[in-house]
Amino acid sequence: MAATPTEPAGSAPRTASDAVVAHLETLILDGTYQAGDSLPSETELAAELQVSRLTVREGVRSLAARGLVEVSHGRRPVVAAPNATLLRDFFSSSVRRDAAGLLELLDVRLAIEVHAAELAARHATQAQLDSLEAALQAMADAPDDDAFTAADMRFHHGITEASGNRMIRLLVEGMAEPLEVGRRQSLRGYLQGAPDLDGLIAEHRAVFDRIAARDASGAARAMRKHLGTTRRDLLRAFSR
Amino acid sequence: MAATPTEPAGSAPRTASDAVVAHLETLILDGTYQAGDSLPSETELAAELQVSRLTVREGVRSLAARGLVEVSHGRRPVVAAPNATLLRDFFSSSVRRDAAGLLELLDVRLAIEVHAAELAARHATQAQLDSLEAALQAMADAPDDDAFTAADMRFHHGITEASGNRMIRLLVEGMAEPLEVGRRQSLRGYLQGAPDLDGLIAEHRAVFDRIAARDASGAARAMRKHLGTTRRDLLRAFSR
DNA sequence: GAGCCTCAACTCATCAGAGGAGTTGCCGCA
């Protein structure tokens, strides 16, 4: 009674719902179902795989938790495009479970973004450079702290975009929220005098200049310096 | 009818099983349940949260898919320690969905491991250095290719361990399998002459020497050189 | 008294059937 016709050679699923997961996962990763495609309905899958709807539901639910599909009430499950929600979940969980994880995560971001800046200097298109400069300008013109932070994030996001490496983009995107939350929490009630916005902007501009000049190692150096500053600020806030 | 007494301020869960997920997630991340602890049984949770066992099951299943808990037949769900399975899943999926992802992933590993080598030069304990040297020796003594690869992986794993940054360790651990699978597939049927094992070992030894000498930037440079070689080999295999 | 075996209680795994709620597209009406 082989429930799943497409049994993967690797390992036999222990439970029926694992079989559902394995089945659908294979079809998605094979490209049989592309991002945006609708999966068969629960009823259809149940009939096809010879299991109850409940079992199908659990399997689909697992895939949804892993970010491979999206389910919404009244509609069929839809295959999701690769996205950062899973990574965001993971990083958020790690940081919340252990406060020291925040600094570790910051360190990882440093490593990745320094490399991203290097790649951006090599691969950025003119449109991407324009977008970076616009973010820089928005930082300078920011009326309040929230606007500044938003422009700041847009700048960093733009660099990962310009790196041309989607995995880097997803990773940094996944880290952004936990880091931002951590930053807010550690700075709460801190705010002794305004932060050195002009200095921050200058650091960003230095990164941009090196990227625009196609100077890979210079861009890496500038980014390293900038993130070092960020890290020091956070450490100082922590030690209070 | 507030089903969940511990409704997080953030956003109200849309569905009942999301509420279960949110409830348990909060308790785990708060530390109310530590890694290794057993969760209440499905029946107990159902009574506690005023939902059916089915709904509880779906919620627990989601958490299992996200790596926060582990469920096995006949036993209560157990809170899992932070681990790399989720990341491995993510990276594997990404690479399988898009072959170009392999090179992107390799690039990310380069960025992270170069940084790890730098950190290891600063933080490695004597025991960790000994372990690295043992792996190096095992590479030199390896009787066959599999043993060599195993020792190779042990060496790299040891460096992330010595970096003292657990997030780096988890990330590299999560990338190891997809990269190894990708390497095997692209090298399949390739094998024109034996690879330059002596050169590889020399590169590893250079990394080790710089770490042992507490030379952070030298270690980073040596690691970058080594991973550059790896990358070039893979690219060459690809282009056939 | 020590060690092994059996079994009962607990737990997760899965099934079947049914009602509620959200979405979508067709059809008829103005």
Added chain:
DNA sequence: TGCGGCAACTCCTCTGATGAGTTGAGGCTC
């Protein structure tokens, strides 16, 4: 032609029940 309503489809949740794996207590044997 344009719009409103209804019907079909889908996911969401519940109830009740059976099968299968795990564990620890109790009794039996030596």
